Amino acid sequence: MLDSDDLNMIVARIEAKNPLHAKKIKKHLKTQDSIFFERLTDFLGAYKAFLKKQGQGLSDALDCYLRLVAEVTLDHVRFLETGRYANQNFEEVKENVYDQPDIMDSYMKGLLLSQFFWRQHYAVFSFFIEALPSFQSMVENYLEIGCGHGLYLSQALKIFPKANIDVVDISASSLAMARLFTLSERPRYIQADIHDVQESEKYDFITLGEVLEHVQDPKKILAKVNALLKPQGLLFVTAPANAPAKDHLYLFHNEQEIKDMILKAGLNIVKDIHVYAEDVDSTRAQELKVSSLYAALAQKKG
Amino acid sequence: MDQIEILKKLNGIFNQVLHDPAIVLKSETTASDVEGWDSLTHVQLIFAIEKEFKIRFSALEIQQFANVGDICQKIQERQGSRAC
Numbered sequence: 001m002l003d004s005d006d007l008n009m010i011v012a013r014i015e016a017k018n019p020l021h022a023k024k025i026k027k028h029l030k031t032q033d034s035i036f037f038e039r040l041t042d043f044l045g046a047y048k049a050f051l052k053k054q055g056q057g058l059s060d061a062l063d064c065y066l067r068l069v070a071e072v073t074l075d076h077v078r079f080l081e082t083g084r085y086a087n088q089n090f091e092e093v094k095e096n097v098y099d100q101p102d103i104m105d106s107y108m109k110g111l112l113l114s115q116f117f118w119r120q121h122y123a124v125f126s127f128f129i130e131a132l133p134s135f136q137s138m139v140e141n142y143l144e145i146g147c148g149h150g151l152y153l154s155q156a157l158k159i160f161p162k163a164n165i166d167v168v169d170i171s172a173s174s175l176a177m178a179r180l181f182t183l184s185e186r187p188r189y190i191q192a193d194i195h196d197v198q199e200s201e202k203y204d205f206i207t208l209g210e211v212l213e214h215v216q217d218p219k220k221i222l223a224k225v226n227a228l229l230k231p232q233g234l235l236f237v238t239a240p241a242n243a244p245a246k247d248h249l250y251l252f253h254n255e256q257e258i259k260d261m262i263l264k265a266g267l268n269i270v271k272d273i274h275v276y277a278e279d280v281d282s283t284r285a286q287e288l289k290v291s292s293l294y295a296a297l298a299q300k301k302g
Numbered sequence: 303m304d305q306i307e308i309l310k311k312l313n314g315i316f317n318q319v320l321h322d323p324a325i326v327l328k329s330e331t332t333a334s335d336v337e338g339w340d341s342l343t344h345v346q347l348i349f350a351i352e353k354e355f356k357i358r359f360s361a362l363e364i365q366q367f368a369n370v371g372d373i374c375q376k377i378q379e380r381q382g383s384r385a386c
């Protein structure tokens with residue numbers, strides 16, 4: 001494991017405020033390789049610089065993270081009771097979450113840390129950064145929908161140094177955070193609901209990370225994406241199953257439902273992964289309705 | 303409900319949810335004393351406890367439970383009787 005003051009501080013603070021979560025984090029860190037710790041070190045450097053600009057430090061971000069963990073835990077208890085997600089209405093979520101700067105700021109700061117500390121998030125993030133470089137020569141126009149915190153955008157900026165990059169998010173807070181975290185003015189930052197973006201076949205690559213579950217009818221988003229892609233264009237798409245949260249509307253019960261929806265939208269799945277939030281076998285995970293994350297690299301038919 | 307009664311009921315829930323009849327809880331018992339008590343089973347435990355005692359915890363409460371005594375105390379608070 002990395003001998004890092006930052007990491008020691010992170011683990012100690014989690015331990016003090018949520019001992020059960022600390023148990024999980026320590027187990028997660030034990031299974032990681034040196035590449036993880038290199039990436040984490042780079043990331044923490046960038047994250048601290050970002051926080052500093054707002055007069056904050058890692059401990060502030062950790063409080064956001066711990067708040068998120070606590071909320072998601074309780075949401076899961078409620079989900080076990082009802083078998084459904086609590087919210088059904090997109091406009092309500094927009095008003096109560098996306099349009100609330102304080103809520104979004106804390107949410108995205110917490111979610112950014114989870115990209116390294118939740119096993120499903122890190123596995124999918126790795127999948128993304130390892131898959132992208134092979135498309136370097138073909139990507140001229142790149143679009144990310146629902147950038148949130150901006151971690152994926154920061155990688156796309158590095159991997160595609162010459163591409164035209166558009167970023168669409170419904171939340172002004174998310175766009176502001178992504179801009180400040182990446183420190184890049186290269187992308188066009190567009191505040192819009194993806195449903196309303198005009199369709200014209202122009203992107204070689206679209207990234208759609210954890211957005212499908214935020215809408216009432218994800219099929220419409222996939223149809224939109226298909227219309228925005230050039231023939232044989234690529235889509236990197238992720239969506240969670242059994243993952244209640246304050247802004248999740250559409251419940252995927254398992255990864256097969258997500259896969260089927262992608263295929264039905266007329267895309268081919270080139271490769272994919274599926275990772276549970278807990279380190280258990282799939283039989284137990286399904287029995288206990290453990291959250292999971294599915295990610296696919298898909299291609300529009302030519 | 304008094305402390306002994308709550309603890310007894312909690313013990314039953316832990317035995318059942320963690321599939322381990324050998325678990326014997328005390329107020330001081332923490333997650334590091336109980337092999338199967340982790341973030342996954344915590345959700346199942348909270349779910350079973352809320353159902354059994356007909357109460358609801360808040361997000362903050364769930365995160366702060368450090369030992370069995372804390373859970374006991376919250377249950378009593380919710381039920382409006384004296385602390386563990």
Ligand SMILES: C[S@@+](CC[C@H](N)C(=O)[O-])C[C@H]1O[C@@H](n2cnc3c(N)ncnc32)[C@H](O)[C@@H]1O
Pocket residue numbers: 098145146147148149150152168169170171174192193194195208209210211214215238
């Ligand atoms: C959970 S975050 C995803 C962050 C990041 N892409 C990831 O995978 O970790 C979801 C983001 O999608 C945005 N979003 C939700 N619904 C949207 C919509 N209809 N159009 C555009 N953006 C949307 C939210 O504002 C939020 O920033």
